[in-house]
Amino acid sequence: KNQVEQSPQSLIILEGKNCTLQCNYTVSPFSNLRWYKQDTGRGPVSLTIMTFSENTKSNGRYTATLDADTKQSSLHITASQLSDSASYICVVSSRGGTDKLIFGTGTRLQVFP
Amino acid sequence: KAGVTQTPRYLIKTRGQQVTLSCSPISGHRSVSWYQQTPGQGLQFLFEYFSETQRNKGNFPGRFSGRQFSNSRSEMNVSTLELGDSALYLCASSRSTGLETQYFGPGTRLLVL
Numbered sequence: 001k002n003q004v005e006q007s008p009q010s011l012i013i014l015e016g017k018n019c020t021l022q023c024n025y026t027v028s029p030f031s032n033l034r035w036y037k038q039d040t041g042r043g044p045v046s047l048t049i050m051t052f053s054e055n056t057k058s059n060g061r062y063t064a065t066l067d068a069d070t071k072q073s074s075l076h077i078t079a080s081q082l083s084d085s086a087s088y089i090c091v092v093s094s095r096g097g098t099d100k101l102i103f104g105t106g107t108r109l110q111v112f113p
Numbered sequence: 114k115a116g117v118t119q120t121p122r123y124l125i126k127t128r129g130q131q132v133t134l135s136c137s138p139i140s141g142h143r144s145v146s147w148y149q150q151t152p153g154q155g156l157q158f159l160f161e162y163f164s165e166t167q168r169n170k171g172n173f174p175g176r177f178s179g180r181q182f183s184n185s186r187s188e189m190n191v192s193t194l195e196l197g198d199s200a201l202y203l204c205a206s207s208r209s210t211g212l213e214t215q216y217f218g219p220g221t222r223l224l225v226l
Binding site: 032042043044045046049051089091100101103104105106 | 117155156157158169171203205212214215216217218219220
């Protein structure tokens, strides 16, 4: 069964600290993996898109890694800011006759001053 | 450049009614996707339209339907509303399909009583 699991479910860190969010998937055949940031009450914002051949991709203080062999991805946030408080959602696309999108349930990150 | 707009932003309906939600993509974007987000299920993919054709469909009953017009604007319709249809409905647009970055609208919050 195609699944995307994210951990931890929630995370609290202090401003300025780094953190890493995890995404494990069992989606096959794999097409691409995306990380989104969603602020409360707003639509998601795309952070990164990674294909099978990409190991790492950065977007400012956000760095995503992908290990297609172990089917794991991580999102590393450097020098966290209060504005990083949001839900982070991992989405894996399965290649088929038409691409299917499988969503993780997200990690809720809270950054405190 | 204006972002993705969705109307209405909030809607209250009763069971058995039908509802139509509207999405205007970013100018020049030809792909529009619809998602349902609930606290219990998280984000779920409804369908994707490209150049007025439904390209992809998620696992939702036939009560959920959509269409795209020649100007790329899209509508989503839900007939015979159920309490479980209460959710945030998000629309996202992109220039094309595949690995394009999706830009989300603010969503329409639907409450079914």
